[in-house]
Amino acid sequence: MINSMRWRYIALCEAKILRNPITLRAGIVKPGLTEDELWRAKYIYDSAFHPDTGEKMFVIGRMSAQVPMNMSITGCMLTFYRTTPAVVFWQWVNQSFNAVVNYTNRSGDAPITVNQLGAAYVSATTGAVVTALGLKSLATRLPPIISRFVPFAAVAAANCINIPFMRQRELKYGIPVTDENGNRLGESPNAARQAIVQVVVSRIGMAMPAMAIPPVIMNALEKRAFMKRFPILNAPVQVGLVGLCLVFATPLCCALFPQKSSMSVSGLEEDLQERIRKTSPHITTVYFNKGL
Structure with missing residues (x-):
């Protein structure tokens, strides 16, 4: 009974903080919160609000939705x-x-117009679908087991198209770079390129186990009498296998590169390098939110 009341109290505190995130940023919290309860609320806040814009993120765009959404779609x-x-x-x-x-977890706080977002979406999805169809036509001349890997090859190629397209504004105008204390130093397209490459690698790594292991298992299972007798189980079993892989692959691949990534000042654009050396000559490394 006591534990139930305690968790209800914590949940209430968290809900109040999430409804009014300014209180958490300003250090204003309800009296009586323990350090553990405050950290728990902060973790939930960080998972729900964008680190650069401070906006509440769309539910299915959050990393917490990756496993349930991806296991269904990938399966x-x-x-x-x-x-x-x-x-x-x-x-x-x-x-x-x-x-x-990609839009929900973008880096930077520059606004994106509806037209820009629409053009990026159409370009990204069209490029991805065309890639998938091209790979499917090539796979018709290959053994059946190879055909099962066409979705993974298509997803890997599509990630190289979708992420840069949805974040093309960052490549053009740059993303904010800061010092180690979070003081903004400027915007850098070079930092945006590094951030997007890291995200592409993470996403492909995230998809690899979920799209490479289940096809091998399913290829063996489908030869069994049980699966031949109940073919309706194909999709649920495949979705379950994908979900099992994603439970481990998602956090591991998100952790490949730190959320607050870094690069040397010498890797920035010349004008930004010069500006930083004039205002903060002691700085040799800058930091940026790479996105997810």
Whole structure:
């Protein structure tokens, strides 16, 4: 009973902080909160609000939604890969979801217009679907087991298209770079390029176990009499295997590169280097939010 009341109290405190995030930033919290309870509230706040803009993030775009969303979409991509309409539909669904995630977890605080967002979405999803169809046509001449890996190859290639397109404003105008204390020093397209490369590598690594291991297992299972007798189990088993892989792959690949990434001042644009050396000659390393 006491534990139940305690957790209800913590949940209430967290809800109040999330409804009014300024209180957490300003250090204004309800009296009586312990350090552990405050840290728990901070973790929830960090997972729900963008680190640069401070805006509350769209629910399915948050990293906490990656496993349930991706296991459903990826499981269906791996199950329904044989026909062109199925490939087009599930690649479109996957890249639409990725576009939401890429926008939600972008770096920087520069506003993006609806037209820019729409153009980026159409370019990203079209490029991804065309890539998937091209790889599918090539796979028709390969052994069946190889065909099962077409969705992964398509997703890997599509990530190289989708993420830069959805974050193209960062590549053009740069992302904020700061000193170790968080003081803003300027905007850097070079930092944006490094951030986007790191995110692309993380996303491909995240997809690899979930899209490479289940096809091998399913290829063996489908030869068993049980699966032949109940083919309806194909999709649920595949989704379950993908989910199991993602539970481990998602946090591991998010941790490949730190959220607050860094680079040498010498790697920045010349004009920004000069500005930093004039105002803060002691700084040799700058930091930036790479996005997720």
